[in-house]
Amino acid sequence: MSRPAMSEILAEAQRRTAEHPFAVLVWVDESGYPMHRPVPFEVEGDTIGLPVTGGPLPPEGAPVAVILSRIRPRPQGGYEGRRYWTFHGVAHRQAGRLMVTPHRVSGWREDELPFLALCERAVPQARRYFELLSRIHGRPIRPRLPLAGMLMRATRAPFLTATVIPVILGAAVAFHEGSLLVPWLGLTLIAAALIHLGLNVSNDIFDALSGADAVNPSPTPFSGGSRVIQYGLLGIREMALLSAALYGGGILLGLGMVLFRGGMPLLILGALGLLLSIAYTAPPLRLAYRGLGELAVALGFGPLMTVGTYIVQTGRMGWPPLIASVPIALLIALVLYVNEVPDRAGDAAAGKRTLAVRLPARWLAVIYGVAMAAVYLSVGIAAALKLMPVWSMAVAITLPMAISVGRALARFPEQPYALIPAMATQIRLHLYAGLLLTTSYLLSRWLGPGGS
Amino acid sequence: MSRLPEAVEALLEAALVAEFTVLNERNRPVVHPMLPLYVGDGRIYLTSSVLFSRKLYHIRRNPRVALSITDPIAAPVERWGTVTIQGEAMVLDEDPHAGWLWLLPAWARKEPDIPRLVKNRWMLPLFWERAVIAITPRRIFHWPPGGTGDPIVYDLTEG
Known part of the structure; x- marks a missing residue:
């Protein structure tokens, strides 16, 4: 994806997750576990700036993911406008901030891909999983309904x-x-x-x-x-x-x-x-x-x-x-x-x-x-x-x-x-x-x- | 398994969404928004539809996971701050049709409409074929309200 396109995606993600004060910075820590850190964030062109002080931090040059998300429940049940973006990049320190310039983005926006369509696209994945389950448990396992x-x-x-x-x-x-x-x-x-x-x-x-x-x-x-x-x-x-x-x-x-x-x-x-x-x-x-x-x-x-x-x-x-x-x-x-x-x-x-x-x-x-x-x-x-x-x-x-x-x-x-x-x-x-x-x-x- | 710190339990019991990370075959984090469930036994439970089962493959290969609760609106207990939990996950999927239903009461406390949808599961059958992900916490990082610097760390591997 070209950088101008990434900057547009970042700007949109920032605008459309405005009620959520944090991005979540994700990396793999020295003990081999994934680590999350909620941090305020700023978008500057094609870069995400994360002002961080103290606490656990990814090492310089480590691959990281930055999550921007929004989910809001409706009073009558269900959710409206679910969306999240995962920006993948490398973390660099600069003047008390972590800077991440994403090279890849993934995620889901319900207004672009409705939940039913998302489920339908995933049917082959479900079929493969049932095949795996049948192999693991040594008996045929398939979806059922009453x-x-x-x-x-x-x-x-x-x-x-x-x-x-x-x-x-x-x-x-x-x-x-x-x-x-x-x-x-x-x-x-x-x-x-x-x-x-x-x-x-x-x-x-x-x-x-x-x-x-x-x-x-x-x-x-x-x-x-x-x-x-x-x-x-x-x-x-x-x-x-x-x-x-x-x-x-x-x-x-x-x-x-x-x-x-x-x-x-x-x-x-x-x-x-x-x-x-x-x-x-x-x-x-x-x-x-x-x-x-x-x-x-x-x-x-x-x-x-x-x-x-x-x-x-x-x-x-x-x-x-x-x-x-x-x-x-x-x-x-x-x-x-x-x-x-x-x-x-x-x-x-x-x-x-x-x-x-x-x-x-x-x-x-x-x-x-x-x-x-x-x-x-x-x-x-x-x-x-x-x-x-x-x-x-x-x-x-x-x-x-x-x-x-x-x-x-x-x-x-x-x-x-x-x-x-x-x-x-x-x-x-x-x-x-x-x-x-x-x-x-x-x-x-x-x-x-x-x-x- | 002992109970978790009070603030963490409150967040787990209230949160409608958590960021859940597994590690893929290249040891890179893959993050999913998930609804966390807590039944008071010290473990955190998630249920994953077989439709979105790629994360289950990753857990089978590498059970090290992390989960965080950061959204004060989706988790309406602002005074408890935010939390990250690292732990080992186990996939329970011998019976994806009914093996997760024991978690339904905990789920219904957060989403009261869910039992009605499960009753009409014929309308979205594969979505309701689900695996349970049981997370045993190892380390907890708790940022009190307004704090984004040094967290309070609870190491649960020590006893």
Whole structure:
């Protein structure tokens, strides 16, 4: 590193650790132990001046490190703005001071590298450490999670709202028309959830095999997969068994519903849904890799689930659930779209050409805005044409959430961790809009279509 | 192991961060900010995630370490001054999943939110796979408040 750059780093480090009165001078003392000495410090260009009197001191010309740090707890827990710098150099005495001109600097600034990113970068180190531990202790040692936590993580169960919304919406449309079979609704929810979780697990398997998850430099709690394979928590084989068990359970329940409630129409919809879920990341179709992930997700978590649930409830096909599913299909596709934005670099490196990868960064927010406009327009037009209850217009109250997501996409298209709140907001937006639509059908049944 | 001087114990019990130094293969100091834990048995405990385990390799090779508490805001007991502790460290990592959990109450006294985060460890699984670093102090250098010159030195190797 050039000296001017070091002087800039020193000046910044001094400015940003101003509340901490001491630097810590570190060296190896004559007994072979590291020694620390807290000392006031001054920065002079590319040199650190340490006014020291008495006490233990490093010998003239000894290699030393000087630590400048800042950590401040937040009253509500956690820390804000953690940062530290370690400057490496050689100590020289000069007029009652120790002078250190650093030749190397290391450290961490949380505002530059968020804690989650820091942890993710260190995963290979953790994997190597488990290998060492296994050798030292003569038995396999690997990271673990309690069963419930492991299932939660491996299946990405918190995303189940994507399934719950279309299913209860389909049931609400059926209830609007006078049919509601609660036990069958429960079974539909379980079957759809099992297929969804099976899809999540198989998605991770294929993304691990393709390398898309491994090369993702910035996974977040909402994107980049469950990472149980990358973390060494589960192997591909265990994940394959889990996926097969989930799919198997979902298919068995689905066949039961075909047999007793839905007949051929439900069989066709179910088969199509299953095909989409497998083809999402599995070869040869790999829809997500071809920019068709949004379409697959919109179909699967929109009309297929909503209409399928309606068939189970009423025993017949119909247009009303298809119309009701349009806004939530768009919204769930947008959940995927927003979640793809932080993965753009990793997906592109792995050849996973998602829609977010294909679009230039400046277009991400524009496309989002157009699609969200389509959501609200679809509801407004359907309500105006009396194809949806007028109560469904309440979905408009989610508009501020959509605006905040759009703004985040416009401001941070290249900053994965800055998008975490936007990803969470989009998931809540789908949930709230879905609940409002569902409620609108219930209210319309109880109070009449116009609320009169 | 006998207890440590009162001022040093007070600092260890209050500090949210300490500078912890290990020696690398070239015998050069490598410094990490760490949360020190003290349970009153005369030893100082740290826990290190396997994610940041390079320091554990260094301790295995050379157990000589030092730890200091210097930040009066992160360690809100200003009247006790600052301290440096030299000692020998031992890595306890037979069970990184649960072998450190006995230190959780001491950790929670400093960071009350930690038990909730551990309960939801599935959200950050590798961070909660941890080794314990147990430091047996050999020499303590205590600078009383305002002092940065000659420290009070406690040599614990003498008995």
